[in-house]
Amino acid sequence: MKILVCISHVPDTTSKISFTDNNTKLNTTGVQFIIGPYDEYALARAVEIKESVGAEITVINVGEIDTEPTIRKALAIGADNAVRVNAFPKDAFFVASQIASYAKSTTFDLILMGRESIDFNSGVVHSLVGEMLNIPSVSPVMKLDLNGTKAVVYREIEGGKEVLELSLPFVAGCQEPIAEWKIPNMKGIMSARTKPLVVVEPVAVEEESIYLSFELPTAKSGCKMVDASTPEKLVELLKNEAKVI
Amino acid sequence: MAILVFVETSEGHIKKSSLEAISYGAQIGVKLNTTIVAVLIGSSPSEDLTSLGKYGATKVIHVNNNNLQIANIQAYASALQQVTEKEQADIIVLPKSSLTDPVAARLGIKLKAAVVSNVTEVPDTTNGFKVKRAIYTGKAFAEVEIKSTKKILVIKKNAASIKEDGGMASVETFSANVSDHDLQVVQKEVNKATGQVLLPEAEIVVSGGRGLKGPENWGIIEDLAKTLGAATGCSKPVSDMDWRPHHEHVGQTGVKVSPNLYIAVGISGAIQHLAGVNSSKVIVVINKDAEAPFFKAADYGIVGDAFEILPKLNEAFKKALN
Numbered sequence A: 001m002k003i004l005v006c007i008s009h010v011p012d013t014t015s016k017i018s019f020t021d022n023n024t025k026l027n028t029t030g031v032q033f034i035i036g037p038y039d040e041y042a043l044a045r046a047v048e049i050k051e052s053v054g055a056e057i058t059v060i061n062v063g064e065i066d067t068e069p070t071i072r073k074a075l076a077i078g079a080d081n082a083v084r085v086n087a088f089p090k091d092a093f094f095v096a097s098q099i100a101s102y103a104k105s106t107t108f109d110l111i112l113m114g115r116e117s118i119d120f121n122s123g124v125v126h127s128l129v130g131e132m133l134n135i136p137s138v139s140p141v142m143k144l145d146l147n148g149t150k151a152v153v154y155r156e157i158e159g160g161k162e163v164l165e166l167s168l169p170f171v172a173g174c175q176e177p178i179a180e181w182k183i184p185n186m187k188g189i190m191s192a193r194t195k196p197l198v199v200v201e202p203v204a205v206e207e208e209s210i211y212l213s214f215e216l217p218t219a220k221s222g223c224k225m226v227d228a229s230t231p232e233k234l235v236e237l238l239k240n241e242a243k244v245i
Numbered sequence B: 001m002a003i004l005v006f007v008e009t010s011e012g013h014i015k016k017s018s019l020e021a022i023s024y025g026a027q028i029g030v031k032l033n034t035t036i037v038a039v040l041i042g043s044s045p046s047e048d049l050t051s052l053g054k055y056g057a058t059k060v061i062h063v064n065n066n067n068l069q070i071a072n073i074q075a076y077a078s079a080l081q082q083v084t085e086k087e088q089a090d091i092i093v094l095p096k097s098s099l100t101d102p103v104a105a106r107l108g109i110k111l112k113a114a115v116v117s118n119v120t121e122v123p124d125t126t127n128g129f130k131v132k133r134a135i136y137t138g139k140a141f142a143e144v145e146i147k148s149t150k151k152i153l154v155i156k157k158n159a160a161s162i163k164e165d166g167g168m169a170s171v172e173t174f175s176a177n178v179s180d181h182d183l184q185v186v187q188k189e190v191n192k193a194t195g196q197v198l199l200p201e202a203e204i205v206v207s208g209g210r211g212l213k214g215p216e217n218w219g220i221i222e223d224l225a226k227t228l229g230a231a232t233g234c235s236k237p238v239s240d241m242d243w244r245p246h247h248e249h250v251g252q253t254g255v256k257v258s259p260n261l262y263i264a265v266g267i268s269g270a271i272q273h274l275a276g277v278n279s280s281k282v283i284v285v286i287n288k289d290a291e292a293p294f295f296k297a298a299d300y301g302i303v304g305d306a307f308e309i310l311p312k313l314n315e316a317f318k319k320a321l322n
């Protein structure tokens, strides 16, 4: 069984976001980068599958050289080998094209991703890859059980979940509680240094969209405080000032 | 050329987000001088389809295949591809949901169209085709220029306000070709909370955090939500401890909400929680700690004990809403 796990390299969830170069680039000063949190659930589920039925796990990231520490962390958590597609992830279509191209060169039984990246938040790369490879895609997946070449997945829908049955191969966009995050142990960290990390050049992709510039939301003008003894005052403000009730 | 708008239903009703999507499409239609075709897949909703004209649709296409009664990502993408080709549409608008993001993506590959999700405003078409979308989980926005001829936009709630100044739409039915290949993912079961206001679509959300001390205290949250016709939400630790179901957890790793009013009770306002609520129009924070970070992101605040304030606040709302 071969599993491909796609990981994004994104600012830590506590990061304050700001931009430089006339609002065309993320300001990375002081920003710590991590494996996308949903991608880490995908990786954790892959490691569980490897531990229970055996699997070879490849992680792939589309990114420039600065993403390698993040990739090494995925190797420390339990992936067997890694691929870095040497390119800046311009947009979801570009990323998906690189992943699909690699997945066509090596056949995988299962492709696991996060439900969405926390930088682009497109929530589409898994479905783009599924369509490019002409195999099913399911997202967001909260539970994934394998039984031979068949799988049962729980997909979160508004206000609940649906239970789906399908056959391998397919792509899944994962989220909690699909697995518990794994903390890399010493052995994992040591072996990660010597596990293969192959760098491949990107395939040419037609440009579908261009990120022109970024901006921050307009700041709140300040919080109006209401005394705890007069909650009716809050109701009045919501009704007559904010006009939301 | 036409603009296609996907109309999503839930429990036999047309979702409000779908009406927003039609009005959104109509605003692009005015700029580009094109007509709006609304597409509904599956069983008939209780609403009259001609009424979608009010929101800006000229025509409604009802794809009424028997094998499309249950939402299926691949099959819906195929059906939409066929309708797009039949109507020669260049722009496809979908209201954001757990179904439409994956459907839009697969449709994008079929049509060679760029797929831009989380769109927050009507596109700027003065020079090229530029859209604004939320990124970094609501912490920022990006302006994206779409280069492909066909374009797919998945819009966030509140990207356009609903307009009701149109007339009546014509309605036609369409039977799509759906192959077995499209139907290989089989739905075995659905478990959905019924009769509740669904969190991702709610106009008002009342959310509770660890400050409520335990699941047995959720009555005060539910009472307030009931008065306001609101959905209930919670912080991540609350769902991690199983005080509330997972689908109620709001934030970076949970549901992102954009209601008109978000009331946070006993939630500290960690940056990961804020990421899920920062596109709310108005935020009210109730917390006993005046230093809680949530107040910095709030419009209105009360410092005090939730257990004392909430029942009183509920009575005050009841009075005002009567």
Ligand SMILES: Cc1cc2nc3c(=O)[nH]c(=O)nc-3n(C[C@H](O)[C@H](O)[C@H](O)COP(=O)(O)OP(=O)(O)OC[C@H]3O[C@@H](n4cnc5c(N)ncnc54)[C@H](O)[C@@H]3O)c2cc1C
Residues within 6 Å of the ligand: A013, A037, B208, B209, B210, B211, B212, B234, B235, B236, B237, B238, B249, B250, B251, B252, B253, B254, B265, B266, B267, B268, B269, B270, B271, B272, B273, B276, B286, B287, B288, B289, B292, B304, B305, B306, B307
């Ligand atoms: C990768 C990652 C992702 C995360 N994603 C999310 C996410 O999506 N959503 C999320 O919510 N969190 C998320 N978190 C967790 C987040 O960092 C916080 O730990 C969490 O939001 C805190 O929840 P809380 O505010 O309910 O609890 P606490 O931080 O414990 O705050 C409780 C608050 O209640 C107040 N309080 C106590 N008693 C009362 C009372 N009687 N009346 C009024 N107020 C009272 C306290 O003053 C305090 O401010 C994430 C964390 C990580 C690392």
Ligand SMILES: Nc1ncnc2c1ncn2[C@@H]1O[C@H](COP(=O)(O)O)[C@@H](O)[C@H]1O
Residues within 6 Å of the ligand: A006, A007, A008, A009, A036, A038, A039, A060, A061, A062, A063, A089, A092, A095, A112, A113, A114, A115, A116, A117, A118, A120, A121, A122, A123, A124, A125, A126
């Ligand atoms: N640059 C990247 N390299 C590898 N995988 C990625 C990259 N960006 C996104 N992904 C994967 O695609 C998923 C969905 O991303 P998105 O569509 O951007 O929200 C993420 O959770 C990752 O698993």
